[in-house]
Amino acid sequence: MGGEVTRMDLAEAFLAGGGELSRLILAHPWEATSLGAIAGWSPSLRTTVGLILRSPVPIVTLWGEDGIMIYNDAYSDFAGGRHPRLLGSKVREGWPEVADFNDNVMKVGLAGGTLSYQDQELTLHRSGVPEQVWMNLDYSPVIGESGRPEGIVAIVVETTAKVQAERRLRVTAEALARLNAELERRVEERTAERDRVWRNSRDLLAVLRADGVFRNVNPAWTEILGLAPAEVIGRSFHEFIWPEDAEATQGAVDKAATGHELTGFENRYRHKDGTPRWISWHTSAEGEEIFAYGRDITAEKERALALNEAEDRLRQAQKMEAVGQLTGGIAHDFNNLLTGIVGSLQMIQARIAQGRIGELDRYILAARGAADRAAALTHRLLAFSRRQTLDPRPVRINRLVTGMEDLIRRTVGPAIALEVVAAGGLWTTLVDANQLENALLNLCINARDAMPDGGQLTIETANRWFDVRTARNHDLQPGQYVSLCVTDTGVGMTPEVVARAFDPFFTTKPLGQGTGLGLSMIHGFARQSGGQARIYSEPGKGTMVCLYLPRHAGEELTEGEAAEPVSAPRAEHGETVLVVDDEPTVRMLVSEVLGELGYAAIEADDGAAGLQLLRSGRRIDLLVTDVGLPGGMNGRQLADAARELRPGLKVLFITGYAENAAIGHGHLAPGMQVMTKPFSVEAIATRIRAIIEER
Template sequence: MRDDGPAGAAGTRVTAAFPHGASIMAQAVREHDWALTPLGPPTQWPAPLRSAVNLILSSPESMYLVWGEALTFFYNDAYTPILGPRQRRALGAPLRALWADAWDAVRGPIEAAFAGHASRFEEMPIGMNRHGSPEQTWWTFSFSPIYLDDGRVGGAFCVTNEVTDRKLAQQHLADEHERLIRLFEQAPMFMAFLTGPQHRVEFVNDGYSKLIGHRDVIGKPLAEALPDAAEQGYLQPLDEVYRSGRAYTANALAYTMQAEPDGAVERRLLDLVYQPITGSDGAISGVFIQGLDITDRLSLERAVREAEVRNRQILDSVMDYAIIATDLQGRVTSWNEGARRILGWAEADMLGQTLERTFTLEDIARKQLLVEMASALETGSGTDERWHVRSSGERFWANGSMMVLREETGAAIGFVKVLRDRTAERLAGEALLKSERRLDALVRASSHAIFSASADWSALRHRVGNGVLSDDLPANPRWQQELVHPDDRAQLAQASATAIANTASLDVEYRVNLPDQQTGWTQMRAVPLLDAHGRIIEWFGTATDITDKRQAEAQLRQLTDTLEERVRERTAELLLAEEKLRQSQKMEAVGQLTGGLAHDFNNLLTAISVGLELLQTRIAQGRYDRLERYVEMAQSSAARAAALTQRLLAFSRRQTLAPTALEVETLVRGMREIIARTLGPSIALQLRADAQAWQVLVDAPQLENALLNLCINARDAMPDGGALTIAITNAELRGSAAQQLELPEGQYVCLSVQDTGTGMSEEVMEKVFEPFFTTKPIGQGTGLGLSMIYGFTRQSGGQVRMHSEAEVGTTMSLYLPRFTGEPLPADQAAIDAPTLPTAGDSKTVLLVEDEAPIRILICEVLIDAGYRVIDVADGSTAVERLQSAEVIDLLVTDVGLTGALNGRQVADAGRLQRPALPVLFVTGYAASAAVGAGQLETGMEVLTKPFLAADLERRVGQLLASSGGGAA
């Protein structure tokens, strides 16, 4: 390198505008004192130098140049930040001094440029000290020579870009990539990268390789690499993810893997995600698979759950112990079934609650829980033997202990308390102590001889009067020979042998030999003391001198012999008279009953028989114009007879009820119109009801009949008009109120009918519920109405009470138990009304009836209605048909069959084979025992005789419809 001197020597013209441009460094060059540099003033610079300076100063790229042998330094605005603190002295400075820290790195390229060789370097590392401390930098730069006019090289310029940040970022990315690769390989999850629509395997980690049995899959389409996965449907979701770009997630998927053709088959459960991989253009290039083999975890969780269930079952099976776990603050975390049984609270009520809830107020004030926990932490066990409190507030005596719960590190995490109810034992101990004290006092105060005897009565020891038995008293094996009269020893031996054989108490009287050669009497009473196996250990008892008593009894017998004979004779006469009176009363009652029945039924039978006779006569005469009238008369009389029998059944409380939940107010309001018409215009009707009257469970038609009957009675008691009030009130019966009504304590609905009529006398009120008793004229009442109401109400679990005053009026009150079940909708009957089968449905009915005429008539009715009928005359044959494979849709049976089986037994036997078989009981009397104590099972109904053919056909159709067509 050389210095060519000032440019003026070559005749170059220098203008005042050099260097060109308004950049910061252009201004700095103009203002710099170049006379102090080897270059001298700019007017003397050679043209190539001036051109190169203008070039770099106007360039937006980071550039600098060096000139001459001194390597005088020029740079532009873009290069300024690279200089850092040295920028203040950089312009015109020698490069070697300015960049001494980087000279070794740039020396070679600069010398090559001055030798006429251009060069370029990418990301060249250069160590420098720009900011007071060494730093590693990277640069991309090029050096070009600057030629003088004579072809020699006067300097060199450099286009440079610092790429340190980019290089560091690249290194960071490489490090991150390497770290991610390591994380990917070491991840506990299985991972794989797939590319393209064929899902070619690009990379898998160790977890994925282990899952697939270390098979060679890299570079292969997944269907080829893992045919077992393809067969199990794992490729379809991959195709969908690749097509749609939506991730796919699945949990606990089963994957059956066989790494080798002859290898073991493993079934694993996987949680996995298929995540689409998109390129910079947004297009999907592949799928990333990640997941977790949860087989072992699920097995462990299942084992833990099973262990928890077993442990809980074990804890809950310990019913005699309360086992309670708490945290370190004494709050309940576990509560077994034994704790619920002993303390009364359910686990849900106690979780999170302090255990002090089970302590007495005294123990809470003493902070007994803290004392127990501190004792458990210090000694390993805190004792607990004191009174506790149940959820009801009742106190009970318990003993137990509190122990510390620790984790694996030994740190305390809570407490477990085991508690047992010892109230009975404590009370028994107190009672025993009290009993022992009383016994001791009794023995000391007793004048009886207290004794004990060996198990076989061979030896006896005793203490007379003021003394207590003890084991150190001498036993006397010859007591019977010394004390018992010879004639009574066999009796005493027999009595003691019987007591030993039966392990029973002994109570025997025998004679004893007295010291003065006299004979006395003793009463010996003894009870056995048993061991744990029920064997007699010894006997304890008393011996009482009853000599005076025996002598007094003998004297008394002599005095009373004649008196007793007279008393026996008189007593026999009185008993005979009482028996005759009872028999007379029975016959009178039966006479009233049968007389009333005969009267009513004779009237009804007369109407039926005469009507049928006229019907027969008119048919024989060919006169058919008025036949319907006679048929109606006979049917009306039959209906009245049926109503009479129903009243008799209600009176006897043996009718079969069909109770339903109902609101009494709704029922009464529904009857208001018919009641008003029955009362007539001269009687004002008023209805009062509590705002929220309770429901009852009763037979609705029977209640309607009872209410109407009471209203009719009230009407008849007000011939000149008056007022009738029907009231519905809720009644809570407790204590004496329930006792007076002869009802269990509880809640009832009271339905009362009050009139302003003539009232009743005491004499009439005493007989008002008796059958066939009536105050109405002959022909206007049967006397069964109130008997029926009484029987129905009592059978429904309620009671009837009456209050009446002459010329004031009468109130009849029916108390019916409250029903707390779900209410029936008002339109339930309409909603649930079944669609009756039509004729020709060809359902099969098994008919059981021992009365041939009735059996034939029922058959005719059912066959005319389109049913197939199997008729039998006895229960045994019916059971055989029911146990066969024959199709039977409905059983119709009489209740009171002749033979070994009644109708209910036939139905029960049929339902063993056919559980859903509908049953219709047909009966002429109330066989409540045969149909289940007055209550029917589901799918069973009762049709009482007499009945109309239409009623039979309707009931059969309803049963078949409600049962879905039968139970073949």
Template sequence: MNFIETLDVADLAQLFNKAPNPYVILDREFRIRAMNDAYLAVTMRSRESILGLNMFEAFPSDPESASHRLLRASLEKVVRTGEEDAIALIPYPIARPDGAYEDRFWSATHKPIKSPSGDLRFILQHTVDVTELHRLRQEAARDWKVETDVLTRADRVAHQNLALAEERHYLRSLFEQAPSFMAVLLGPDHVFDMANAAYLDVVGRGDIVGRSVLDALPEVEEQGFISLLDQVYTSGQPFVAHGARLVLGTGPARREAYLDFIYHPIRDNDGETIGIFVQGHDITEQKLAQDAALESEARFRSLAQSIPNHAWTTDRDGRLEWCNERVTDYSGLSLAEMMGRPIGATLHPDDQQRAQAAWAAARMAGEPFQAEIRLRRRDGAYRWHITRAIPSKDENGAILRWVGTNTDIEDQKTTEAQLEYLAETLEQRVNERTAELERTEVALRQSQKMEAVGNLAGGIAHDFNNLLQVITGSLQLLGRHARLDEKGARYVANALSATDRGAQLAAQLLAFGRRQPLAPKVVNLDRMVRDMDGLIRRSIGEGVEVDTVVAAGLWNTIVDPTNVETALLNLAINARDAMDGHGKLTIEIGNAVLDASYAQGADITPGDYVMLAITDTGAGMPPEILDRVFEPFFSTKPEGKGTGLGLSMVYGFVRQSNGHIRIYSEVGVGTTIRMYLPRSEASEEMSALSLAPLQGGHETILLVEDDDAVRETGVALLRDLGYSVLTARDAASGLAVIESGATIDLLFTDVVMPGPMKSTELARRAQAMLPGLAVLFTSGYTQNSIVHDGKLDSGIDFISKPYGRDQIARKVRQVLDAAHEPQRRALLPADDVAPAAAAAAWPKRALLVDDEALIRMATADMLEDLGLEVVEAGTVVQAEAAFDASVDLLVVDLHLPDGHGLDLARRLRTRKPDIAVVIATGERPKSVIHDLIRAVVIGKPYDQAMLKAAIREVCGEG
């Protein structure tokens, strides 16, 4: 930053006012806009008496006089050419305070002040009062004409010598004290013969007299001043410079000066050049002030052009001097068309009187102006603006100009009008809103009640399933190993049948509570319903006519097929009962789009759905019954004819599937139940029913179960199937068994167990120690770490409690065979193995980088559930410090507080080239462009399934 940049406007004004030479600033019409104290002193005027007046009005003279014409011609030349001009000597009388005029003589320099765009804005006049010097010259000339006939020759010589000595002394005194710098150079080498104090002050040296310019001031040679002196000495023609830059000294002593000067040749009696007279003014302060003013003006104009509002300035009477482009763009008028016009020329006629009154009051009081007015736009439309203007005053409080802005408030005015309208209908809207809130509150209470009952039902089902597991397993073992007579065998069979019904009841409770583990697939309901046609007709009897209507172009849906079949069968049976076995049942399947307005009231995400509707022609239900039909254990059937869980199960299944269910009924007409299931863009998944024979095996199974009775029953069932069984009561004990070195083929573990270690952590660590180990989970309550959003995580093998001998036999054999398949294929000849791309191993240790603690916490749980050890970091610095060679997966947010996720991934790749990368972002994933291999981008928010799929993709699995 240079010196001038440290000055504010007040500093620059002080520099201007305290300059020793007179300065005055004129506009293009020669009106006086500013002057310094020296100017006021020499003209003997006050600032208020001449400010704003034309130069020739402030200092009148005969228009036909040579001085008037010379001064006007010089000023007009500057306006016309934009270049400087100078007058060496001009007589110009000055009026004294008493009204009398005094003849004064001046030298004047006129310098243009331009805008950043190069347009002339002002003229800086620098004047020097040379009256005394001119009179001295006149007196000296008269002295030479002393009457010679009165004096003797000796007297004349003495008189002449005395006069010359006095004149020489007086001239040297004037030379030394002159405010302009002066010097006399003699000979072609330009030797300093004289130099006044002002000159020595400019060059900063006092030992130059008697030395050549090149010797005394060697640095000026490279700046071209020696060449100029040579040119003047050789040609005999003077040289005038304005604003010349002079650099003096070197290093810390280096300084710059700006000069106005003249090199004038000195001739002898024969007209030969013998030297050069140097005279000029140091205008450094003026130049710095001028540059600062131009820079300040440029900054102001840049700022004013960049603001979104209208900005403008006027003179003290309100005539426009300047405006920014927002004004011209809005009005459609050019700056030239608007200059000099009164502000407010585009005002709406209805606002004229009010605005003019406010403007007049502001001018009279000298206070800021503010008004709300309408201004005409270029297309003729009027828009409301709030106009503000602040007066700019001189040190005496006189207004110099106004600086103002116009801010568009059309939208605010429109909003105010709308608010006035809304206020008129506020009571009606409040009543409507109150009714809406009451409906929402009722729906919320119903939702909370259903949620609470669901939690209760899920908890009951969990304990009930554990009890049923013990009973079922014990009864089946009893039937196989005890020698029972026919009656005993019948009792066991009846008990097993009862446990099956109990299991169904528990399953219905779990379905209602949305706790059952779903295995969704992409299915087409048209095919599914038509495959069930025979079953439905047999279940409801011949007295009911069945009509199935399927819309063309039916979409696929993603849903658990078994639960859809169960729900459809339950609804068909309910419809039969409502029609007393006679009537018409209509099954309708079609595409549906639920918009935002419907979805908001239905608590469902807007979008595409597949609708499955069941309509009967039964008795229908009144509103008070409809409000309770989905509650568990509520039934309209006679006592003993139903559990009241059929519709509850359907409700829970549909909600758990991210769907929506709606019931319509009218007494005497019938009932319609519509299920909306989410659409899938994928192709239908066709799966064949497994009819593999029941068989056991000889592998070793580690059974981890905290319930003693359930564990004992499970051990008995597995051993009865031929398996060797080891047991543990919790995850930590199970890990101890594995660490002991025992040979284990299958880990069969309950999901929910006491202790600090999760079953998923046990499974992950067990498979790390025993590659190829099969894992089978079981639970009677599935709100846990292997079920997310009501769906089993991909790749998880699970069997629900209670399970029987047949179920556990098939499931265990299926899981073991699947685990043995890779080993079997490895033993086959090369020709028997299908070629496959090499897949990278599933990662073991992940570095998770995200600055949001909640996101980081949730993602860490997902990664741990996927079997990974997680190292967390919130910034790039923390991530680089935490990274080591054991990390084989990077999960990183795209935007971090101290850097970019892609840059971090590239740096870590230099330390470990094969690290897999998953990039998470709140932007559209496709908009993130990168050059990383083995890297994938996923969008936020993401769930565990998305995260797992991304890891599989970058690791080459699946």
């Protein structure tokens, strides 16, 4: 029994050291194949199997007429999902998709022939799906003890990756070859086109060195400047440039030489006949060279100059016409108002002389009313010129509209239906609330006049967000705005009327029923507030006027915060006020008010005199100064100098003209306030008491 085991071990010794396939071969039921049990294998088969098991190269034996497959570990990797089913199978059944190919291999090999294939393409199903592969295949017969071939040894080296890489490289190489050919063709075409353009272009073409010396110019230089290329090449542009443009052109050449492209740079070159020619240049740089393209714009410049001169003459004529309208309108209105004021004062004087003082009130009221209307007219003029002094505060327009609704209903009358469409969550805007109320009331009155037979009046608010394009169409900066729109169903306007509606003194109302300042005042107020006014109208279909005002990040002031300070007691501690104004009447009135309140008043008629008093040791608790002062120092400059000398000094600016720039466009330091002339005695008295008593 022991001897039999030893013989079996010796019979299977050829499998030793063969890796995983040795174990699989040993465990395989070979009795079920034509090879029979391992113990009965021929010496040539055992030797062949022993050799292939120890090879690192994929090798398979196809033994006998059926081509029974026995292979090594390396071949099992090649077999993929077919392993280990291939072991012991007939080659035709193991690889049915290439059965015809293997039939030929068996036929040649068992006849004693050899076969060799390089990068043989086959389609295998190693993982259950068709797969295109390439292999190097070498087939050799194995001669048995009988001297005849008993099997075949096949060395299989897969070259799929190599073949695919070579094909990709070949495709890439072919594509590169085609691309190179195409590039060469295009270069040739572009060179030919460039030469054609160079010769035939009617514009100036030039190549310059970085120092401004021409290396080449095209024939157009002769047509445009009367210069043959030979007269230009090798010479600096300074020899041809118009003298006044030499410095700017040198800067442009220096910039172009550093790689900056010039677009639309204009200068003048001197024609050979001595006259100037305007040229618009575009440049690009490459290495040490500047490529320049110049278009003759002399005719355009001359036309533009003629057009500008004509436009200047037209604008001057329009200005003179507007000035005539303005002065005529002001003279007419102020003559009426002055008649009321002067006449009332004369009647007061006469009644005092007659001792009839009981009748003075009616004349005082008449003079006061005319003066108030004159003040309103000046405010309108300043608004249309965008130079009024505004008192901007954070305002919620919905609340303002609600507060005016009853007034508007009474103003437009019962024949007109009023609807208010207030947007929810309306943003706050920074605006002079009184001026906005006046603007809204004016728009509603205009709407009423446009609907003599009655109609629908709608007041609508909304939040608006303007992108770059929309803002440009509205002549505004991009951003967030609050809109207040007044829409009527009245007669509407033609495009020509809409185009002039904001012009001063332009009106479509009958003579005596409109000054033509209403819409211009509204437009000026909107622009001065950082917004815009727009009219949308169509004849017979009504009109919509919209105010667009910038959104303000702050909250609306409460009623208590916005209110005027309460009246303070009279002066009790010898407070002193410096009054600086070049108008003696104003100084007299303010000083009288101060005296009534118990304050001491010091007067100065210009900034220099006021500054001299400030430098003295006299007590000064408040500076009241006009903004527009003679002598080279305005009121704001005086106030700043005063605070250098007396830090924290309180200041009240009074102005009859809107020097907004002088007082900081509403950006006043703490302790500074502004009042607009004309003002009532009661108003300035209240303001002076409040400022001095303010802590």
